[in-house]
Amino acid sequence: MPRLILGIFLLLTALLLAGCNGSRETDEIAYITAVGIDSAPEGKIKVSYRIAQPAALAGEAGKGGGGGRTTEVLGIVAPSLAIARDELGASVARVPNLAHIKAIVIGEDLARQGLGDSLGPLMRFREFRGSMFILVAKGTTAEQVLRQNKPIIEKLPSRFVEGMMENASVTGGYHMQTFFHHFYLRLKAAGGAPIATLIGVNPLTEEDQPSAGPTSPEKSYEYLPEKLPRTAGNPATLLGVAIFYHGSMVGVLTDEETRMLSILVNEFERGFITIEDPLEPSRGINVLMRPGSSPRIDTAFVDGRAVVRIHILMEGEVTSIGSGINYEDGEYRTLLENQISQLFELEMTQMLRHTQEVNADVANLSKYFRPHFARYQDFRSIDWDNLYSQMDIQVEVETKIRRFGLMRNTAPLRGKE
Amino acid sequence: MEETLFSKIGVFLNRMLVFQPPKLPSRFVLEEKSRNDSPSQAEDPLKKALAELEALIRYGRRLQATLEKTRAALQGNRWDDERKVLRAEYTALEKQRQELNPLVLAYDVQTDNAGERPVSTSLTENRRLVEALYRLPVNKDLIVRDLTIGTAPPLKAMLIYLEGLTDGKIVGLMILQPLMLLSQGKRKATGDALIRQVMEELLPGNQVQPVGNFQDIQDRVNSGDTVVFLDGAAEALVVETKGWEHRGVGRPAIEQSIRGSQAAFAENxxxxxxxxxxxxxxxxxxxxxxxxxxxxxxxxxxxxxxxxxxxxxxxxxxxxxxxxxxxxxxxxxxxxxxxxxxxxxxxxxxxxxxxxxxxxxxxxxxxxxxxxxxxxxxxxxxxTFFTFFHSAEDFSLNPIAANFLRLLRVLGTFISIMLPALYIAITYFHQEALPTELALAIAGAREDVPFPAIFEVIMMELSFELIREAGVRIPGVLGSTIGIVGAIILGQAAVSAHIVSPIIVILVAITGLASSIIPEYRMALFARLSRFALLLLATFTGLVGLASGVLTIVVGLCSMKSYGVPYMAPIGPKVVPTLDVVVRGSAERRERRPDSLNTKDPTRQPYVSREWARKLPTGEEEK
Structure with missing residues (x-):
C-alpha cells in the first residue's frame, strides 16, 4: 500500500511539473483580433490593437444579438511589439492574448521603410500564429484601417477580414490570401518575393480615380482600394497586393494585375471579365472565367539567360452577349476565344514586366528552376533578384469557351433586323 | 560504494517503486489449450476396445442374474408363477445378444457421435448413453426416472425429460400415473408388439410416437417432450409434454430492445x-x-x-x-x-x-x-471491454444500421468521459485551439458569471447526478417527469441567475445524455466517475493531464483480466479478431468464436454458410 501511495504521489508530482500551467479564466483574457503597425518618430513604432468585447458579442440571453460595440481600438507608441504588448497592460485590466489575431496590418509608410526587422522576429513568439493574414494599409495608416473597418454584416471586424481572405479566389481574384507564414518564408527563402494584400480606407464618395485605363479589349479600369468608386458600406476595402523587395514595399499591383498573379500561382477559381465584342466593339460580352488546368511552366537556361515559358488554359462560360451576335457558332466562337486569349496574354505580360522592373518575383517563378540544380546550396548561390529582372518570359494563353450559360442560341431583338 | 543518506534514499525508493510481483497464488489465465480436452490419439483404440468389453460384461452379468433367478424358480417350485416373467427376460436377453454381435457392437462403439446410435433393447445401455449425451450427473436439468410398469409380468421402464421445458403435471398424470397405477393386465413379450401395446393401451398422452435413434430422442427431449424407454424394446416412446415458461415472464425493464426477444428473467x-x-x-x-x-x-x-x-x-x-x-x-x-x-x-x-x-x-x-x-x-x-457496448438487438438488425448504433455508443462513451474535461482544458489553457468566434462566444457567455469555469462545471455535473439519482429513487411515473423538469428548470434558472453560463448547461446535458447511451449500467457508472477524475486533471494540468488520465485508464484496462481472459482482447493483446468487436460483420461472416475464449470448437459455421445461394432454385435446371 505505501508503495502504491508513493507511486501515485510521484506520478502526480511529475504530472504537475510537466503538465500545462498558466491557466486563465476566460474573463481574465483580453482577446486581440487584429494588430496594426505604423511608423512613429524616433525609430519607434505605433502599435494599434483591436480588442474584442465578449460581453457585447454575447448579449443578454433571450434578447438576441449583442448591443454596443463589439471591439475597441487602442494605440500605443513603443520601441517594439513586445514592449507594446506589455504597455497595453497599463490600460487594460486583462491579460492580452495574441493567439486570436486574424490580421496584422502594416502602414504604407512603415512598409516602404522596410519591415524585415520588426516582423521577422514575430514568428518566434508562440502567440503570433503563422495563419494570421498580413495586409498593407494603402495610402493611410494601419490605425486608420483598424478604426475604419466597420463591417455591415459581420459582428466582428476580424471575421470580415477572414471572410474576405477566404473568398478571394472565388470573388474574382482581385486580392489574394496572404498568410503571414508565407510572407515570412518568401522573406527568407531564395527566390520569390513577399506579397501582402492591400487594404485601404475608401472615402465612399464615388469619385472615379482609376490607376490605369482599360487594357483593350477589356472594358474594366484598374483600381487600388482607396480609389474604387463606391458608396456606403464598410470603408475598409481589400483590393490588389503590395509587392516587396528585400523586406521593403516597392510597389503595388492593381486589381487586374492581382488577378493575373492569382491565375499564375493557381489560386484563381472563377471571376468575370467584360470584354469588347470582337465584331461590335462598342458592346460588351460577359464571360465567367476559370482555369482549365494549373499553369504549365517550363524553364530553361539559354546562353546564361533564364527563359520561362508559361502556358495557361482558361475556360469560360459566356453569361451575356450584348450585341446578340451568335457566338455560340464555331467560327464566331473561335473569334471570341482568340480575343480573350489575347487579352490575358497582354495583361499577364504587363503584370510580369511591372514586377520585373522592381526585381520582385511575386509568382515565385524561380522555384521552377529547381530541377536545374543538384543541391539547394547551388540554387541559393544564384542572385535570383537580378536574374528575375533579366528573365525572358513568354506567356501563351489558350481559351476554351465551354458553355454559353442557360441559353443555347442568341435570337436578335425584335424589330432590329 | 559507501552508504550515504542519498544512497539510502535511492535504495529505499528503488525498493518501493520497482515492480515486485505480489506474493499471491498465481492468477488464473485462460490457457491456449485446455488440459481436459482432446485426449491423445494413442489411447483411443484402447478405450473403444474397453467399451466393447464392458458392454459384453454387462450382458454377461445380466445373463447370469437371469439364470440364477431361473434356478431359484425351478428349485422353489414357483415355475408356473415366474414362467412369463422369465420368458420376457430371456427374449430381452436374446435381443441384446443380437446387438452384441461383434460386428454391430464394433460399429456402435466406433461411432464417435453417440447421437447416431440406435436405441438399445437394454435399459442399462440406454441409460449409459443418455448419461453420456447429457453429461450426467453434472447436468442437473435432465431428469431420469426409473419405474416399473405394473403389468403382468411387470416391465422395467425409464423416462427422461428436461426440467424447465416440460410440464410436471402432464408427466405425472399422463405418463407416470397410467403406467404405474392404472396398468393392470397382461403384457406382450416381444419388442414391436410391446411398444404398440404400451402406446395404444397404456399411455393416454395426446401425442405418442415411437422413435428408434438417439438423434430424434435428443431433438424431442430438448424441445420439451418426455421419452419413455422400455426394457427389451429397440424403440422408445416420445410423449408430448411441452410446457415451459413463456411470455408473461415479464418484459426486460432495463435492457429494452426494439427487436429480438422480449422475455426477461424472473426470480425463480x-x-x-x-x-x-x-x-x-x-x-x-x-x-x-x-x-x-x-x-x-x-x-x-x-x-x-x-x-x-x-x-x-x-x-x-x-x-x-x-x-x-x-x-x-x-x-x-x-x-x-x-x-x-x-x-x-x-x-x-x-x-x-x-x-x-x-x-x-x-x-x-x-x-x-x-x-x-x-x-x-x-x-x-x-x-471483454467491448462486450459492454453491444446491445441485444445488434444482431437482429442490418449490419450497417447496427454499426451506426454501435459507433454512436462509442462516440457517446468518449463524450461522456472527456467532454467536460476537454472544455475546461481548452478554455483554461489552450484558448488558441478554438475558432475566434467560439472563443469570444464562450468568453461572452461567461462575462456575467462570477465563478470560475471549473466551479460551474462541477456544480452542474453534481446537480445532474442529483437529478439522476433522485429520478431513480422517486417512485413510479413521477420519476422521469421530475427528472426532466428539474433539469430544464434548474438549468434555465441557474443561467438567468448568472450562476452558470448557458454553454455549461449544454455541455452537461450532452454529457449526461451520452453517458446514458452506454448499455451497461456499471460501465456508465465508471464513465461518470472517471469524468470527475479527468476533470480535475484537466483543471490543473490542461490537455497534458487529460491525456495522462486517458493513458492511465488505457493502461488499467490493458492490465485487467476477466476470468482469465484479457479485458482488451482482441486488441490488447492482439489476437485474431472476430467481426464482432467494435463493429459487427454480417451474419454469414461469423465463422469463428472469439479467439480469446479458447473454446473447444472454434468454428461456429462453415465459410460458406448460405449454401442455398450456390444452388439452383427449385424447379430450375442446369443449363
Whole structure:
C-alpha cells in the first residue's frame, strides 16, 4: 500500500511539473483580433490593437444579438511589439492574448521603410500564429484601417477580414490570401518575393480615380482600394497586393494585375471579365472565367539567360452577349476565344514586366528552376533578384469557351433586323 | 560504494517503486489449450476396445442374474408363477445378444457421435448413453426416472425429460400415473408388439410416437417432450409434454430492445434456466447447481455448453463459486464481488443481463453463465471491454444500421468521459485551439458569471447526478417527469441567475445524455466517475493531464483480466479478431468464436454458410 501511495504521489508530482500551467479564466483574457503597425518618430513604432468585447458579442440571453460595440481600438507608441504588448497592460485590466489575431496590418509608410526587422522576429513568439493574414494599409495608416473597418454584416471586424481572405479566389481574384507564414518564408527563402494584400480606407464618395485605363479589349479600369468608386458600406476595402523587395514595399499591383498573379500561382477559381465584342466593339460580352488546368511552366537556361515559358488554359462560360451576335457558332466562337486569349496574354505580360522592373518575383517563378540544380546550396548561390529582372518570359494563353450559360442560341431583338 | 543518506534514499525508493510481483497464488489465465480436452490419439483404440468389453460384461452379468433367478424358480417350485416373467427376460436377453454381435457392437462403439446410435433393447445401455449425451450427473436439468410398469409380468421402464421445458403435471398424470397405477393386465413379450401395446393401451398422452435413434430422442427431449424407454424394446416412446415458461415472464425493464426477444428473467431459478434452455436447445447445455452461503443455502446455477466452453474456464468458475464463505448471498451483483478478481479500475468483469436471449448467444460463443436463485440477473463470464457496448438487438438488425448504433455508443462513451474535461482544458489553457468566434462566444457567455469555469462545471455535473439519482429513487411515473423538469428548470434558472453560463448547461446535458447511451449500467457508472477524475486533471494540468488520465485508464484496462481472459482482447493483446468487436460483420461472416475464449470448437459455421445461394432454385435446371 505505501508503495502504491508513493507511486501515485510521484506520478502526480511529475504530472504537475510537466503538465500545462498558466491557466486563465476566460474573463481574465483580453482577446486581440487584429494588430496594426505604423511608423512613429524616433525609430519607434505605433502599435494599434483591436480588442474584442465578449460581453457585447454575447448579449443578454433571450434578447438576441449583442448591443454596443463589439471591439475597441487602442494605440500605443513603443520601441517594439513586445514592449507594446506589455504597455497595453497599463490600460487594460486583462491579460492580452495574441493567439486570436486574424490580421496584422502594416502602414504604407512603415512598409516602404522596410519591415524585415520588426516582423521577422514575430514568428518566434508562440502567440503570433503563422495563419494570421498580413495586409498593407494603402495610402493611410494601419490605425486608420483598424478604426475604419466597420463591417455591415459581420459582428466582428476580424471575421470580415477572414471572410474576405477566404473568398478571394472565388470573388474574382482581385486580392489574394496572404498568410503571414508565407510572407515570412518568401522573406527568407531564395527566390520569390513577399506579397501582402492591400487594404485601404475608401472615402465612399464615388469619385472615379482609376490607376490605369482599360487594357483593350477589356472594358474594366484598374483600381487600388482607396480609389474604387463606391458608396456606403464598410470603408475598409481589400483590393490588389503590395509587392516587396528585400523586406521593403516597392510597389503595388492593381486589381487586374492581382488577378493575373492569382491565375499564375493557381489560386484563381472563377471571376468575370467584360470584354469588347470582337465584331461590335462598342458592346460588351460577359464571360465567367476559370482555369482549365494549373499553369504549365517550363524553364530553361539559354546562353546564361533564364527563359520561362508559361502556358495557361482558361475556360469560360459566356453569361451575356450584348450585341446578340451568335457566338455560340464555331467560327464566331473561335473569334471570341482568340480575343480573350489575347487579352490575358497582354495583361499577364504587363503584370510580369511591372514586377520585373522592381526585381520582385511575386509568382515565385524561380522555384521552377529547381530541377536545374543538384543541391539547394547551388540554387541559393544564384542572385535570383537580378536574374528575375533579366528573365525572358513568354506567356501563351489558350481559351476554351465551354458553355454559353442557360441559353443555347442568341435570337436578335425584335424589330432590329 | 559507501552508504550515504542519498544512497539510502535511492535504495529505499528503488525498493518501493520497482515492480515486485505480489506474493499471491498465481492468477488464473485462460490457457491456449485446455488440459481436459482432446485426449491423445494413442489411447483411443484402447478405450473403444474397453467399451466393447464392458458392454459384453454387462450382458454377461445380466445373463447370469437371469439364470440364477431361473434356478431359484425351478428349485422353489414357483415355475408356473415366474414362467412369463422369465420368458420376457430371456427374449430381452436374446435381443441384446443380437446387438452384441461383434460386428454391430464394433460399429456402435466406433461411432464417435453417440447421437447416431440406435436405441438399445437394454435399459442399462440406454441409460449409459443418455448419461453420456447429457453429461450426467453434472447436468442437473435432465431428469431420469426409473419405474416399473405394473403389468403382468411387470416391465422395467425409464423416462427422461428436461426440467424447465416440460410440464410436471402432464408427466405425472399422463405418463407416470397410467403406467404405474392404472396398468393392470397382461403384457406382450416381444419388442414391436410391446411398444404398440404400451402406446395404444397404456399411455393416454395426446401425442405418442415411437422413435428408434438417439438423434430424434435428443431433438424431442430438448424441445420439451418426455421419452419413455422400455426394457427389451429397440424403440422408445416420445410423449408430448411441452410446457415451459413463456411470455408473461415479464418484459426486460432495463435492457429494452426494439427487436429480438422480449422475455426477461424472473426470480425463480428454475424458470430462468428453463428460459435459457428454450432458446438454446442443445443436449450438452449443462446446468450445474452449486449451493452458496452458510446460513441461507442459495442455489447458484452454472450453465455452459459442454462441447464448446473451455473446460478450464468451467472448472475455474466452479472453483470460485464454491470457494468462498459468507452467510447469505442475496443477489448476483453481490455474488459477483466474491468471485471476481481485484483490479484498480472499478470496471465490471462480467456481463449482467436480464435477457435470456443474450445469455443464450453468449453461451453459444463458449462463455459461462452464473444465475443466482432469487436474482433476475444472470452473470456471463468472461467478457471483454467491448462486450459492454453491444446491445441485444445488434444482431437482429442490418449490419450497417447496427454499426451506426454501435459507433454512436462509442462516440457517446468518449463524450461522456472527456467532454467536460476537454472544455475546461481548452478554455483554461489552450484558448488558441478554438475558432475566434467560439472563443469570444464562450468568453461572452461567461462575462456575467462570477465563478470560475471549473466551479460551474462541477456544480452542474453534481446537480445532474442529483437529478439522476433522485429520478431513480422517486417512485413510479413521477420519476422521469421530475427528472426532466428539474433539469430544464434548474438549468434555465441557474443561467438567468448568472450562476452558470448557458454553454455549461449544454455541455452537461450532452454529457449526461451520452453517458446514458452506454448499455451497461456499471460501465456508465465508471464513465461518470472517471469524468470527475479527468476533470480535475484537466483543471490543473490542461490537455497534458487529460491525456495522462486517458493513458492511465488505457493502461488499467490493458492490465485487467476477466476470468482469465484479457479485458482488451482482441486488441490488447492482439489476437485474431472476430467481426464482432467494435463493429459487427454480417451474419454469414461469423465463422469463428472469439479467439480469446479458447473454446473447444472454434468454428461456429462453415465459410460458406448460405449454401442455398450456390444452388439452383427449385424447379430450375442446369443449363
Amino acid at each position: 431459478l428454475r424458470v430462468n434456466t428453463g428460459l435459457i434452455r428454450t432458446m438454446l436447445r442443445s443436449s450438452d447445455l449443462v446446468t450445474e447447481m452449486v449451493p452458496v452461503g452458510t446460513r441461507s443455502r442459495v442455489n447458484c446455477a452454472i450453465m455452459y455448453l459442454e462441447s464448446v466452453a473451455n473446460a478450464d474456464l468451467v472448472a475455474e468458475v466452479k472453483r470460485r463459486v464454491s470457494g468462498f464463505s459468507t452467510d447469505y448471498v442475496d443477489d448476483s451483483g453481490f455474488l459477483e464481488q466474491f468471485i471476481e478478481d481485484k483490479f484498480i479500475l472499478p470496471l465490471p468483469q462480467s456481463l449482467s443481463t436480464e435477457r435470456p436471449d443474450r445469455v443464450a448467444s453468449h453461451l453459444s460463443e463458449g462463455r459461462v453463465a452464473i444465475i443466482t436463485e432469487g436474482s433476475p440477473f444472470a452473470l456471463v463470464v468472461p467478457v
